Each structure stands twice: as C-alpha cells, then as structure tokens.
Amino acid sequence: xxxxxxxxxxxxxxxxxxxxxxxxxxxxxxxxxxxxxxxxxxxxxxxxxxxxxxxxxxxxxxxxxxxxxxxxxxxxxxxxxxxxxxxxxxxxxxxxxxxxxxxxxxxxxxxxxxxxxxxxxxxxxxxxxxxxxxxxxxxxxxxxxxxxxxxxxxxxxxxxxxxxxxxxxxxxxxxxxxxxxxxxxxxxxxxxxxxxxxxxxxxxxxxxxxxxxxxxxxxxxxxxxxxxxxxxxxxxxxxxxxxxxxxxxxxxxxxxxxxxxxxxxxx
Amino acid sequence: xxxxxxxxxxxxxxxxxxxxxxxxxxxxxxxxxxxxxxxxxxxxxxxxxxxxxxxxxxxxxxxxxxxxxxxxxxxxxxxxxxxxxxxxxxxxxxxxxxxxxxxxxxxxxxxxxxxxxxxxxxxxxxxxxxxxxxxxxxxxxxxxxxxxxxxxxxxxxxxxxxxxxxxxxxxxxxxxxxxxxxxxxxxxxxxxxxxxxxxxxxxxxxxxxxxxxxxxxxxxxxxxxxxxxxxxxxxxxxxxxxxxxxxxxxxxxxxxxxxxxxxxxxxxxxxxxxx
Numbered sequence: 001x002x003x004x005x006x007x008x009x010x011x012x013x014x015x016x017x018x019x020x021x022x023x024x025x026x027x028x029x030x031x032x033x034x035x036x037x038x039x040x041x042x043x044x045x046x047x048x049x050x051x052x053x054x055x056x057x058x059x060x061x062x063x064x065x066x067x068x069x070x071x072x073x074x075x076x077x078x079x080x081x082x083x084x085x086x087x088x089x090x091x092x093x094x095x096x097x098x099x100x101x102x103x104x105x106x107x108x109x110x111x112x113x114x115x116x117x118x119x120x121x122x123x124x125x126x127x128x129x130x131x132x133x134x135x136x137x138x139x140x141x142x143x144x145x146x147x148x149x150x151x152x153x154x155x156x157x158x159x160x161x162x163x164x165x166x167x168x169x170x171x172x173x174x175x176x177x178x179x180x181x182x183x184x185x186x187x188x189x190x191x192x193x194x195x196x197x198x199x200x201x202x203x204x205x206x207x208x209x210x211x212x213x214x215x216x217x218x219x220x221x222x223x224x225x226x227x228x229x230x231x232x233x234x235x236x237x238x239x240x241x242x243x244x245x246x247x248x249x250x251x252x253x254x255x256x257x258x259x260x261x262x263x264x265x266x267x
Numbered sequence: 268x269x270x271x272x273x274x275x276x277x278x279x280x281x282x283x284x285x286x287x288x289x290x291x292x293x294x295x296x297x298x299x300x301x302x303x304x305x306x307x308x309x310x311x312x313x314x315x316x317x318x319x320x321x322x323x324x325x326x327x328x329x330x331x332x333x334x335x336x337x338x339x340x341x342x343x344x345x346x347x348x349x350x351x352x353x354x355x356x357x358x359x360x361x362x363x364x365x366x367x368x369x370x371x372x373x374x375x376x377x378x379x380x381x382x383x384x385x386x387x388x389x390x391x392x393x394x395x396x397x398x399x400x401x402x403x404x405x406x407x408x409x410x411x412x413x414x415x416x417x418x419x420x421x422x423x424x425x426x427x428x429x430x431x432x433x434x435x436x437x438x439x440x441x442x443x444x445x446x447x448x449x450x451x452x453x454x455x456x457x458x459x460x461x462x463x464x465x466x467x468x469x470x471x472x473x474x475x476x477x478x479x480x481x482x483x484x485x486x487x488x489x490x491x492x493x494x495x496x497x498x499x500x501x502x503x504x505x506x507x508x509x510x511x512x513x514x515x516x517x518x519x520x521x522x523x524x525x526x527x528x529x530x531x532x533x534x535x536x537x538x539x540x541x542x
C-alpha cells in the first residue's frame with residue numbers, strides 16, 4: 001500500500017473541513033449538545049435519587065461512548081459521501097488509487113474528526129458535570145478501541161450500501177446507529193431485553209463495551225474476556241465490511257454503475 | 268460476438284506488483300484488443316481493437332450511443348470489459364491496474380473536478396493520488412503553463428467553462444501521462460478558447476510525446492488535430508484512417524459528410540472504398 005494516495009484522500013477532507021464551517025461544526029456541536037442535555041438529565045436524576053445512586057457515570061458515560069461510536073461511523077461515511085456529492089468517482093477511480101488506500105484514507109479522516117468530538121465531550125462532561133472518566137485511565141482505551149473498530153466497520157458498510165443503491169440511499173446511513181442502539185444496551189443491561197434481542201446484542205461489539213462499562217462502574221472486575229470477544233467481533237466486522245465494499249465496487253465496475261454514478265448524482 | 272473475459276469483474280482484486288509487463292511494440296502506449304462490453308442482451312462495444320502510439324492523436328468518432336464513452340471507461344478501468352484486453356504502456360490493465368493507470372490520465376466534460384476545492388487544492392489532491400514526486404513544483408509549473416495562477420485560490424465550481432477545461436487539462440497532465448484520454452475536451456468552449464486548447468493538446472503530443480485518444484463531434488477540429496481517426500458505430504469500428512484522406516477515399520466531400528453517412532447507416536457494415 002502506498003501512503004501518498006492515502007495522504008491525498010486525507011488532504012482533500014482537510015481542505016473541505018478547513019474551508020467550510022458547516023463541515024467543522026458537526027464535529028463537536030451535536031456531541032456537545034448531547035452531553036449538555038444528558039448532563040442535566042443526570043443531575044436531575046441524581047437529585048431525585050438523593051445520593052443513593054450516581055447517574056453521572058452510567059448515563060453520561062454511556063452517552064459519551066455512544067456518541068464516539070456514532071461519530072466514528074459517520075466520519076467514514078461522510079468522507080465517502082463527499083465523493084458522492086461532488087460526483088468525483090470517475091476522477092478518483094480512474095487513477096492508480098486502490099480500494100484499500102481509499103478506505104484507509106476515509107478511516108484516518110474519521111479518526112481525526114472523531115478525536116475532536118471525543119475531546120470536546122470529555123472536557124464538557126468532566127468540567128461541567130463532574131464525570132470522572134479519566135479516573136478509568138488506560139482501562140478506557142479498550143472500550144474506545146472496540147467502539148472504534150465497530151464504527152469503522154459500520155461506516156464502510158454504509159458507504160458500500162450507498163455505492164450499491166445510489167446517491168438517493170444516503171438517508172439509510174444516518175439512522176443506522178439508532179437502529180442498533182436498542183440491541184446493544186447503551187443505557188440498560190442486556191438482561192433487560194427479551195431473549196431474541198439479547199441474541200442479536202451478543203453479535204454486536206458495543207454490547208460488550210456497555211456491559212463492561214457498567215461492571216467497572218459497579219466495582220466488579222474489569223471484563224477482559226467480554227471485551228476480547230467484542231474486539232474479535234469488531235475485527236471480523238471490519239474484514240467483512242471491507243470485503244462487502246470490495247464486492248460492491250467490483251459489481252459497480254462490472255455493471256457500469258460506477259461510470260454512470262456521476263450522471264445519476266446529477267439527477 | 269463477445270466471449271466472456273476471464274478477467275472481467277475481478278481485475279481490481281489483483282495486486283499490481285509482480286506481473287511482468289509484456290514488451291509493447293515500439294512506441295505503442297495503448298493497445299486495445301478484442302474489447303467487448305455487453306449488458307444483458309445489449310452489446311455496447313463489440314470486438315474493438317486498435318493501438319495508439321507515442322506522439323499520435325487518435326480521434327474516436329461516432330454518433331451518440333456508438334460506444335465511445337463506454338470504450339474510454341473500459342480503458343480507464345472504471346468499467347470492466349466482457350471480453351478483450353487493454354494494455355497501457357505494455358501493462359495489462361486487468362493484471363496491473365494501478366501501474367497501468369499511473370501512466371494514463373483523462374479529462375471529460377461530464378467528470379468535473381470537485382467544485383468545492385480550489386484550483387490549487389484540486390491539483391495537490393490529485394497529485395498525491397497519482398503519487399507525483401516534487402508535487403509543489405509540478406503544481407506551480409502547471410498553474411503557469413495553463414495560465415491558472417490568478418485562479419489558484421478560486422473554487423473550481425465557480426470557474427467559467429473555459430477555465431474549468433484548463434484546470435481539467437492541467438490535472439490530466441499532472442502525472443506526465445504516456446496516454447491521455449480526452450472526451451470532448453472542447454465541447455463547451457467558444458471557438459477562440461477551443462483553438463487554444465487544441466494547440467495546447469497538439470503541443471502535448473509533440474513535446475511531451477504522449478499518445479492521445481480524443482473524442483469529438485466537431486469534424487473541423489478532428490481534421491485539424493487528429494493524425495488518425497476511428498469511426499465507431501453500434502459499438503464497432505467501421506473505418507480507420509487519416510481524417511484528411513478518408514472523405515475522398517470513401518466518396519464524401521468532407522469528413523462531416525462521411526460522419527453523417529456512417530451515423531445513418533442502419534446496420535453499419537464496414538464500408539467499401541470509392542472506386
């Protein structure tokens with residue numbers, strides 16, 4: 001793999017973000033609003049609980065991790081959609097660029113944009129609402145890595161869907177995380193769910209993160225085994241999503257979909 | 268008829284390293300052999316074969332829907348052929364896609380550069396994608412060469428047609444391609460701008476030594492620029508030759524008249540020469 005083309009994909013996204021406040025704002029605005037809203041909800045719940053339970057880590061921590069996952073996923077798919085919106089496929093894929101170089105460029109873009117969002121969330125949640133996430137220290141890293149892996153996989157999958165189904169299918173991308181959220185127990189233990197939903201939840205890496213986070217906050221041992229399973233599923237999902245994207249790309253090359261994509265984008 | 272190519276649909280998965288390039292005949296930058304594209308029962312391109320040599324401008328002519336853009340898309344690797352092969356600089360596109368495309372570039376009116384990037388940003392972006400060494404210097408050269416220096420910080424989306432064409436051409440020669448594909452490069456230009464672009468492209472062939480495959484509906488332009496033309500109709504090559512001699516050889520007064528006659532042939536068979 002050559003790094004110059006990857007740097008090209010990154011540079012393009014950097015130019016777009018630098019040149020457009022409309023693109024820069026969503027990197028931190030929505031996550032900041034989420035943290036503020038949920039921060040006040042947890043304050044209210046804490047006042048109702050009168051010291052019997054601290055909702056800040058379990059609720060606000062869950063919101064923070066979930067928003068991080070969502071940002072990662074949307075970071076990949078939004079970078080991809082930039083090429084859809086600017087009808088750039090023909091220019092891009094008539095070059096020596098390989099699929100792996102292209103996807104790596106999208107992933108690194110997402111890392112950068114999500115890091116901004118994560119930093120804003122951590123600062124707000126810690127400074128304003130007293131979330132002591134930093135006290136988890138390095139234990140936070142595995143949680144973030146599993147969510148990062150699955151976010152990447154879902155972002156690649158969403159991009160492949162848009163490539164396969166056409167520009168109008170862009171609306172499918174945005175609700176994907178919300179569609180998964182009931183199954184992964186962001187705010188409640190998986191045991192709360194009916195059996196069939198639990199079975200689906202066990203196939204989704206974020207379930208292990210949120211179960212693990214609640215275990216740590218409850219003072220139980222660090223759930224290394226569960227997180228390892230989550231990480232393995234996330235890694236497998238990345239491979240499967242990459243394979244799916246490649247298959248869709250080949251289909252688009254074979255059927256002429258890629259060559260016609262510009263014309264379809266214009267309609 | 269189009270027999271299925273063993274490579275079709277899978278050529279992108281091949282690694283680009285390790286496939287030795289067969290030695291191309293001297294000076295051949297593009298070799299297309301038996302190229303076919305079939306969509307279900309519709310044959311878009313059938314058994315098209317031709318070469319493009321260094322310093323040669325070859326016109327790919329034909330009525331709308333003749334298969335010109337389909338042929339160009341297959342050469343650019345964004346459409347896989349049902350059968351046949353494309354070799355760029357001796358490298359089989361199906362086996363060494365990245366290495367083959369590193370030697371080519373293109374400009375087409377229907378593939379504008381991203382309008383939300385400036386002229387300079389677009390050149391830097393595509394320069395990295397093509398892996399150009401000394402990119403800053405190369406971008407500076409092209410901005411000067413294509414008279415784009417005053418537009419370097421202007422977003423491409425707000426440029427005039429002529430300015431966009433110049434930027435697209437600058438991007439098309441970023442990697443000093445051995446093969447340049449131009450799909451109606453002067454389609455939206457006024458006559459003066461078109462003449463400048465034609466001169467520049469002729470210069471590229473003569474000075475940089477690249478081979479150029481050019482599509483156009485402007486027969487005057489074709490006669491002025493192309494060393495050789497290929498007439499495509501119903502996905503097949505009907506005629507090939509010198510655009511200045513072909514009309515006389517086939518009993519037509521002008522290239523345009525010959526074009527119209529060929530375009531109206533219901534079942535275009537290769538034409539016989541005039542007695």
